[in-house]
């Protein structure tokens with residue numbers, strides 16, 4: 017793989033650490049001498065790129081914030097790819113043709129978090145691609161210098177980039193917990209305690225952590241996205257058939273019963289809205305919501321829809 021890359025790739029070194037470097041906003045791209053169409057004054061490459069929205073605010077591990085405002089590029093066969101952390105991913109066709117393609121492959125949106133680790137940066141809402149938007153996931157891996165090491169397109173209009181940086185070489189550098197403000201760490205502690213005490217289910221645990229990561233700004237709430245607005249702000253699952261809805265309802269009712277018995281076992285009082293109303297008006301609320309709402313330290317997470 018490395019040998020293949022070495023043969024193929026021309027990595028553009030960027031003057032990001034140059035002597036004149038004063039702050040995060042300044043960026044200087046040094047082009048290689050043979051730039052094909054790129055330095056052609058009759059090709060206003062960048063002016064053609066119309067971002068659909070502003071990037072999300074910079075978030076995540078503080079030691080990565082210094083990458084904001086910089087850009088790193090990679091030439092692979094006839095394309096030059098450019099990754100600007102916390103901003104965008106773009107693609108520029110290297111050709112003499114007057115209509116060389118330039119496009120936005122994603123705008124900084126949110127982190128991917130798995131196993132309590134920052135797994136990648138999602139850049140979404142790029143140029144249209146059939147009925148969807150191009151999007152890119154950038155994985156950060158340990159390397160001797162900052163460089164865009166690899167680009168591929170694992171599925172149509174979804175790009176996978178590998179960015180190497182010394183900033184993620186420490187084994188704790190991408191852990192989520194240490195990146196959180198203390199108040200959110202304490203909230204996380206409580207969620208773990210509640211799980212250990214079986215006051216919440218693994219699903220409830222996952223949901224509370226997701227809400228916590230959203231509050232930290234690492235993940236974006238789906239409600240904010242266009243598709244949710246198009247559905248008129250409908251919350252909760254949408255069922256395709258009455259049968260599947262009934263089935264889900266039955267499962268939720270069973271879960272409520274189980275959670276009630278857990279509460280009773282632990283001698284925790286709960287206000288019980290009349291049996292019939294709670295089981296007939298479940299709507300988008302899940303039993304874990306109901307339980308979590310009555311626990312200390314979890315207020316404010318679940319909105320005031322209950």
Ligand SMILES: *[C@@H]1O[C@H](CO)[C@@H](O)[C@H](O)[C@H]1NC(C)=O
Nearest residue numbers: 065067085086087100103104
């Ligand atoms: C991409 O990000 C860079 C660096 O922040 C910025 O200078 C450039 O204008 C952005 N490009 C687009 C098309 O938004």
Ligand SMILES: *[C@@H]1O[C@H](CO)[C@@H](O)[C@H](O)[C@H]1NC(C)=O
Nearest residue numbers: 130131132133187188190191
């Ligand atoms: C999850 O993270 C821990 C510590 O960071 C690591 O030891 C473990 O191997 C990871 N598990 C998976 C499935 O990635």
